[in-house]
Amino acid sequence: MGSDNAPRVEVEGALSAVGEADVDVVLVGDEERLRKTVAELAPRGLPARVSIRHASEVITMHDPPSIAVKQKKQSSMRICFDLVKSREVNALVSAGNSGAMMASGLFVLGRSRGVERPAIVTTLPTPKGQCVMLDVGANVEPRPSVLAQFAVLGSVYSRLRHQRVRPKVGLLSNGSEEHKGTALTRETHQLLERARAAEGRAGFEYLGYVEGRDIFRGDVDVIVTDGFTGNVLLKGFEGLAEAVFHMVAAEVQHGSVREKLGALMMRPALRRFRRRTDYAETGGAPLLGVEGVAIISHGGSDTRAIKNAILTAAQFAQMDLAEALRQGVRDHAFLWEDDPAPASGGAVGN
Amino acid sequence: MGSDNAPRVEVEGALSAVGEADVDVVLVGDEERLRKTVAELAPRGLPARVSIRHASEVITMHDPPSIAVKQKKQSSMRICFDLVKSREVNALVSAGNSGAMMASGLFVLGRSRGVERPAIVTTLPTPKGQCVMLDVGANVEPRPSVLAQFAVLGSVYSRLRHQRVRPKVGLLSNGSEEHKGTALTRETHQLLERARAAEGRAGFEYLGYVEGRDIFRGDVDVIVTDGFTGNVLLKGFEGLAEAVFHMVAAEVQHGSVREKLGALMMRPALRRFRRRTDYAETGGAPLLGVEGVAIISHGGSDTRAIKNAILTAAQFAQMDLAEALRQGVRDHAFLWEDDPAPASGGAVGN
Numbered sequence: 001m002g003s004d005n006a007p008r009v010e011v012e013g014a015l016s017a018v019g020e021a022d023v024d025v026v027l028v029g030d031e032e033r034l035r036k037t038v039a040e041l042a043p044r045g046l047p048a049r050v051s052i053r054h055a056s057e058v059i060t061m062h063d064p065p066s067i068a069v070k071q072k073k074q075s076s077m078r079i080c081f082d083l084v085k086s087r088e089v090n091a092l093v094s095a096g097n098s099g100a101m102m103a104s105g106l107f108v109l110g111r112s113r114g115v116e117r118p119a120i121v122t123t124l125p126t127p128k129g130q131c132v133m134l135d136v137g138a139n140v141e142p143r144p145s146v147l148a149q150f151a152v153l154g155s156v157y158s159r160l161r162h163q164r165v166r167p168k169v170g171l172l173s174n175g176s177e178e179h180k181g182t183a184l185t186r187e188t189h190q191l192l193e194r195a196r197a198a199e200g201r202a203g204f205e206y207l208g209y210v211e212g213r214d215i216f217r218g219d220v221d222v223i224v225t226d227g228f229t230g231n232v233l234l235k236g237f238e239g240l241a242e243a244v245f246h247m248v249a250a251e252v253q254h255g256s257v258r259e260k261l262g263a264l265m266m267r268p269a270l271r272r273f274r275r276r277t278d279y280a281e282t283g284g285a286p287l288l289g290v291e292g293v294a295i296i297s298h299g300g301s302d303t304r305a306i307k308n309a310i311l312t313a314a315q316f317a318q319m320d321l322a323e324a325l326r327q328g329v330r331d332h333a334f335l336w337e338d339d340p341a342p343a344s345g346g347a348v349g350n
Numbered sequence: 351m352g353s354d355n356a357p358r359v360e361v362e363g364a365l366s367a368v369g370e371a372d373v374d375v376v377l378v379g380d381e382e383r384l385r386k387t388v389a390e391l392a393p394r395g396l397p398a399r400v401s402i403r404h405a406s407e408v409i410t411m412h413d414p415p416s417i418a419v420k421q422k423k424q425s426s427m428r429i430c431f432d433l434v435k436s437r438e439v440n441a442l443v444s445a446g447n448s449g450a451m452m453a454s455g456l457f458v459l460g461r462s463r464g465v466e467r468p469a470i471v472t473t474l475p476t477p478k479g480q481c482v483m484l485d486v487g488a489n490v491e492p493r494p495s496v497l498a499q500f501a502v503l504g505s506v507y508s509r510l511r512h513q514r515v516r517p518k519v520g521l522l523s524n525g526s527e528e529h530k531g532t533a534l535t536r537e538t539h540q541l542l543e544r545a546r547a548a549e550g551r552a553g554f555e556y557l558g559y560v561e562g563r564d565i566f567r568g569d570v571d572v573i574v575t576d577g578f579t580g581n582v583l584l585k586g587f588e589g590l591a592e593a594v595f596h597m598v599a600a601e602v603q604h605g606s607v608r609e610k611l612g613a614l615m616m617r618p619a620l621r622r623f624r625r626r627t628d629y630a631e632t633g634g635a636p637l638l639g640v641e642g643v644a645i646i647s648h649g650g651s652d653t654r655a656i657k658n659a660i661l662t663a664a665q666f667a668q669m670d671l672a673e674a675l676r677q678g679v680r681d682h683a684f685l686w687e688d689d690p691a692p693a694s695g696g697a698v699g700n
């Protein structure tokens with residue numbers, strides 16, 4: 001109920017999802033509004049595979065996450081998490097407040113065994129295929145052991161989602177040399193170097209520092225960074241991609257007739273490119289490291305984004321992503337186990 | 351001598367610059383190599399406005415900045431700074447090691463009065479005009495007062511360079527709400543709020559937190575961030591822009607004949623766009639806050655980039671950018687003057 005276009009895109013996305021795949025959807029939100037929206041979109045009534053669960057409250061984009069989670073117990077987001085917790089559903093999708101999603105994951109589902117802090121992971125398109133980046137918003141000031149765990153969570157995800165047998169992991173920095181970076185990246189680098197030393201035990205290949213421009217080279221499968229940098233970067237990429245199209249369009253508009261005609265003729269190629277790189281195609285960013293499957297979709301998600309997020313959530317539940325991540329963390333504890341201060345976790349995302 | 355294509359692009363860029371504008375250039379580097387390059391590029395010999403100053407050492411991209419500066423006293427970069435210091439030249443341009451540029455600025459020229467830490471500023475193209483971002487690499491872990499000063503340095507630069515009468519300044523964060531950000535951004539926000547409170551005294555309009563996607567909206571003239579985030583972001587943008595063109599080209603290549611023809615027809619518009627947004631157009635990123643004009647060009651600069659950097663450096667020297675920045679810092683001391691720990695400056699760029 002808290003997304004930009006709720007609940008219309010959610011209802012429509014759910015209706016498409018059940019039409020396309022073997023999945024049941026519970027719509028959680030204000031029952032009256034949901035029924036009204038269903039009536040508009042499905043004149044023949046609710047399909048058998050879609051049900052409605054009433055929620056009287058809404059967590060808005062402006063609610064401080066931790067307060068929202070603890071106080072709005074009847075919110076649609078909170079009830080979704082309760083349904084996952086009680087195993088009435090296998091996964092949840094929300095395009096609402098991402099900080100509240102993170103806080104709910106921690107508070108309601110809890111961290112998976114061995115995980116210090118969950119991460120939000122996103123998929124970026126590159127000329128050679130997909131690259132995943134984490135964290136993109138949950139942990140703005142993590143400690144080194146948390147980033148080392150993100151390398152593991154990200155590589156398990158890359159393996160399951162993008163079939164990388166031994167994902168290549170890079171630590172994002174302001175240069176490739178070891179003396180670059182912040183105290184955080186340098187300490188994390190020390191931990192991840194253990195993966196290089198113990199090659200047989202690590203399920204990923206650690207590449208060391210990578211720079212911003214390496215993200216799109218396609219030679220790195222997993223980019224590890226803190227939630228502040230990751231979030232700023234992800235939103236910057238969205239902004240730049242949009243600006244490039246606007247600026248090229250403006251050049252064409254002020255250009256010759258020949259250029260205008262050319263642009264018209266190549267439009268299908270552009271459309272294919274945009275579809276391939278659109279966030280709506282991947283549907284959402286899973287929260288990795290909590291006890292259950294939770295997918296955070298873009299606040300401005302459209303129907304297709306919600307549908308794809310639902311299908312992805314179903315896949316993750318089926319392949320038991322949470323268990324694969326738990327196992328990954330267990331198998332890689334040697335990376336951070338004697339780290340001086342591994343216990344308390346970083347600052348809560350906000 | 352330390353750039354990717356040195357010294358050819360530097361020599362060629364200098365020759366173009368003196369051909370285009372009222373400027374004298376001193377080429378600093380290995381005399382024999384410089385003379386050989388000049389002989390290849392200018393068969394009629396060195397123009398009167400170009401001279402050569404021998405330097406026996408080179409700071410490479412891999413040299414740790416502070417060591418390079420102190421030990422390689424005969425390097426081309428160090429001698430350039432010495433020439434600015436002794437006022438034999440009015441400005442310097444280098445496409446070499448940017449960390450060493452920063453360190454040399456600090457060590458040889460020194461900080462301008464009142465400036466805690468210099469910043470490297472870059473210009474980003476937006477659909478509505480230019481936006482400047484700082485710091486993009488010099489200070490990876492600055493303190494809040496340093497970021498507050500960057501707001502001032504950036505706004506003075508935006509005013510002189512892009513004719514913004516009262517630049518709009520945004521502080522980069524992972525969300526627009528005040529509870530977002532890191533300890534650093536929240537404390538900096540407190541300082542910059544003073545500019546809002548004292549509207550008449552501040553030479554810029556403080557917009558508060560801005561997100562990654564706001565950079566390209568064109569509503570912000572100056573983006574303030576730490577050198578780690580700024581550097582990762584800038585390189586990420588370069589990588590993404592390149593990837594977009596590769597991916598669109600790949601779609602066209604696998605597309606219909608009609609699409610291929612269309613792409614060919616609209617190529618001039620694309621070329622105009624690329625020229626407008628190419629870093630070579632702005633030529634380089636000045637180091638703001640040191641006693642003199644120093645421009646850091648991209649390591650992979652081509653001739654046009656070097657030429658434009660030289661012309662820009664000459665402009666900055668003529669308009670006395672350093673004095674305007676000093677004055678800006680003096681006039682805005684109320685932003686940070688009672689900040690608890692203003693003295694020692696952040697970590698040295700590396």
